[in-house]
Every structure is written in structure tokens, then in C-alpha cells.
Amino acid sequence: MKPVGLIARWKDRLPVTAKTPIVTLGEGNTPLVRADRVAQAVGLPPGGVHLKLEGLNPTGSFKDRGMTLAVSKAKEQGATGVLCASTGNTSASAAAYAARAGLRCVVFLPAGKVAAGKLSQAVMHGAEIVEVTGNFDQALAMAMEAAKKKGFALVNSSNPFRIEGQKTGAFEIVEQLGRAPDNHFMPVGNAGNITAYWKGYKEIGRAPRMFGWQAAGAAPLVLGHPVKNPQTVATAIRIGNPVSWKTAIDARDESGGEIGKVTDAEILAAYRFLAHEEGVFCEPASAAPVAGLFKLAKAGRVPKGVAVCVLTGHGLKDPGTTERFRPKIRRVKAGGAVRL
Numbered sequence: 001m002k003p004v005g006l007i008a009r010w011k012d013r014l015p016v017t018a019k020t021p022i023v024t025l026g027e028g029n030t031p032l033v034r035a036d037r038v039a040q041a042v043g044l045p046p047g048g049v050h051l052k053l054e055g056l057n058p059t060g061s062f063k064d065r066g067m068t069l070a071v072s073k074a075k076e077q078g079a080t081g082v083l084c085a086s087t088g089n090t091s092a093s094a095a096a097y098a099a100r101a102g103l104r105c106v107v108f109l110p111a112g113k114v115a116a117g118k119l120s121q122a123v124m125h126g127a128e129i130v131e132v133t134g135n136f137d138q139a140l141a142m143a144m145e146a147a148k149k150k151g152f153a154l155v156n157s158s159n160p161f162r163i164e165g166q167k168t169g170a171f172e173i174v175e176q177l178g179r180a181p182d183n184h185f186m187p188v189g190n191a192g193n194i195t196a197y198w199k200g201y202k203e204i205g206r207a208p209r210m211f212g213w214q215a216a217g218a219a220p221l222v223l224g225h226p227v228k229n230p231q232t233v234a235t236a237i238r239i240g241n242p243v244s245w246k247t248a249i250d251a252r253d254e255s256g257g258e259i260g261k262v263t264d265a266e267i268l269a270a271y272r273f274l275a276h277e278e279g280v281f282c283e284p285a286s287a288a289p290v291a292g293l294f295k296l297a298k299a300g301r302v303p304k305g306v307a308v309c310v311l312t313g314h315g316l317k318d319p320g321t322t323e324r325f326r327p328k329i330r331r332v333k334a335g336g337a338v339r340l
């Protein structure tokens with residue numbers, strides 16, 4: 001059988017040896033699809049916008065790219081378990097890879113702020129769940145403390161193996177596009193992923209402008225100071241004090257890019273547009289970069305060239321948010337007449 005997963009695919013560029021026990025679910029190699037309706041809406045030519053569908057990873061988000069490596073290395077180093085704080089997707093991914101590796105998994109979640117699909121994954125993969133009555137930043141501080149005490153591997157994006165695994169997204173985009181994009185758009189929460197993509201591009205000698213997007217109610221990198229009570233419908237980026245703050249700013253400045261903010265209304269409009277007009281269902285946080293592109297279009301500032309937007313997680317993760325868009329649904333008796 002052909003080796004599967006991104007460690008097998010990119011092992012020459014990753015910190016693994018023949019002795020590393022590879023824990024994989026076949027992550028990576030996600031589709032890059034054209035978004036000509038988005039392109040048209042923002043005044044770019046056909047082929048001017050592509051979407052990287054990271055929601056098609058095994059647990060439905062890009063977190064799997066980092067988790068395959070972080071859990072493999074935890075196993076190699078003899079950890080008895082893995083531990084993380086999470087807005088949802090990290091816990092879903094950690095729980096799945098830990099289950100596969102036969103390791104304990106403990107997750108610290110901000111109570112009441114995790115989308116239903118993500119929580120159901122942590123439950124079914126057998127994670128030990130701790131709900132923190134507080135926000136993600138507070139849960140992360142507790143997770144860091146607990147990991148130190150228990151000798152568990154912390155698999156948040158402060159774990160360098162997470163960044164290493166996630167940088168492979170940049171390799172794939174360049175391979176799939178046949179060149180580097182001119183402009184790279186992505187959501188920014190804890191800022192590990194923008195750090196990872198920029199590292200990946202640099203390692204293969206590419207330098208798209210990096211455009212990161214935060215939610216207006218959780219935009220510390222835009223404001224220049226931490227946000228005490230971050231608020232947004234895009235729960236995956238509801239983070240007030242990003243761990244990878246400095247490297248995100250470096251990515252912005254070295255690439256000549258920007259980190260901007262979009263309101264929840266702008267995020268939800270892009271979320272709906274992608275589903276309605278492109279047939280692509282992502283979770284709200286993943287729509288932030290497309291909302292950013294629309295925002296730049298309104299201001300007449302869309303950068304020239306090819307843009308890739310990373311859609312970080314699948315729409316099915318967060319069924320709750322779709323309730324806002326529920327149309328009038330007709331109910332008829334079986335066999336009854338339906339006027340269409």
C-alpha cells in the first residue's frame with residue numbers, strides 16, 4: 001500500500017526519523033478549488049481566487065496537520081498522554097489521534113463556547129473533558145500548568161511539532177497551483193497557523209503577501225493589545241491573547257501583508273456566500289478570510305494577482321450557526337401535492 005498522510009509525504013522536510021512511530025489518519029492532500037464567484041464579486045479574473053478546503057482533513061479541520069506530528073512525537077518521546085486547551089477543533093483532533101495512538105487525552109474547553117460538532121468528536125474519541133468557566137486564554141493557562149505537572153505532552157500550537165506539521169499546507173498549495181499564490185488569506189486566532197504557513201512558504205523560497213483576519217470582537221493583533229473578553233460568532237478564533245503573537249506580526253511584516261478585522265455580520269455574509277454561491281460549507285471562522293477579501297473589495301483595495309483563502313474547518317462542525325439561516329420549510333402529507 002502507498003504510504004498515506006502528510007508525514008510520509010513530506011518526511012524529508014519534517015523532524016522525524018525511521019524510529020518515529022507515525023500516527024496518521026491520512027491527513028493533508030486537501031483540495032484546492034477555484035472560487036470564480038468570489039473572484040467575480042471582488043473584481044478579480046476567473047481563477048483569481050482559490051479555496052484550500054482544510055475541512056476535508058480526517059477530523060474536519062487543519063488541526064490534523066499539526067496533530068499527526070505532535071502525537072507521533074509525543075509517542076516517540078514516551079509521553080503517557082496528551083493535553084490541550086481548545087476552542088474545539090484542537091480537542092477534536094487531539095482526541096482522535098490520541099485514540100489511535102493509545103494515549104490518554106485531556107482537553108480543557110471554555111464552557112458553553114464550543115460548537116456542537118467539535119464537542120461530539122471529543123466525546124466519541126474518549127477524551128477526558130474539563131470545562132473551564134472562562135475563556136480560551138484562561139483554559140490554556142490551566143492546560144499548560146497541568147501538562148507540566150503530569151508529564152503529558154501539550155499539543156496546543158505552542159508545541160513546535162504542530163507548526164512543523166501545519167507548514168505542509170503551504171507546500172501543497174504551491175504544488176497544486178503550480179506556483180506560489182501572490183496573496184495568502186487566512187483566519188487568525190492563536191496565530192499558530194499563520195506562523196506555520198509563513199514558515200512553510202519561506203522554506204521553499206516563496207513569499208506571498210500574508211493577509212490574516214481576526215474577528216472584530218477578538219482582534220488583539222489589530223488593536224495592538226490583548227482583549228480581555230473576546231467575543232465572536234466565529235468561536236474557533238475567539239482568542240484574546242494569541243500565543244504566536246510575535247511570529248504572526250513577523251509574517252505580516254516580512255511578507256508585506258496585513259492583519260485586519262471583520263465583523264460577525266461580515267463573517268456570516270461570507271459564510272453564507274460560500275455555501276450558497278460556491279457550494280462550499282465551512283465553519284464561521286473559516287469564512288473570515290473571504291470576508292476580508294470582500295472588505296478589501298469594498299474599499300477598492302483588493303491586491304492584484306492570485307489569492308488563496310484557507311478554509312480552516314468544515315461547516316458541519318457548527319450546526320448551531322446554521323439555525324440563523326433556516327428557510328421556511330414546508331411540511332406536507334406523504335403523497336400530497338407540492339407546488340414548486
Ligand SMILES: *Cc1c(COP(=O)(O)O)cnc(C)c1O
Binds near residue numbers: 089187189190237312
Ligand atoms: C484553530 C482554528 C483557527 C485559528 O488558527 P490559529 O492557528 O489559532 O490562528 C481558525 N479556524 C479554525 C476552523 C480553527 O480550528
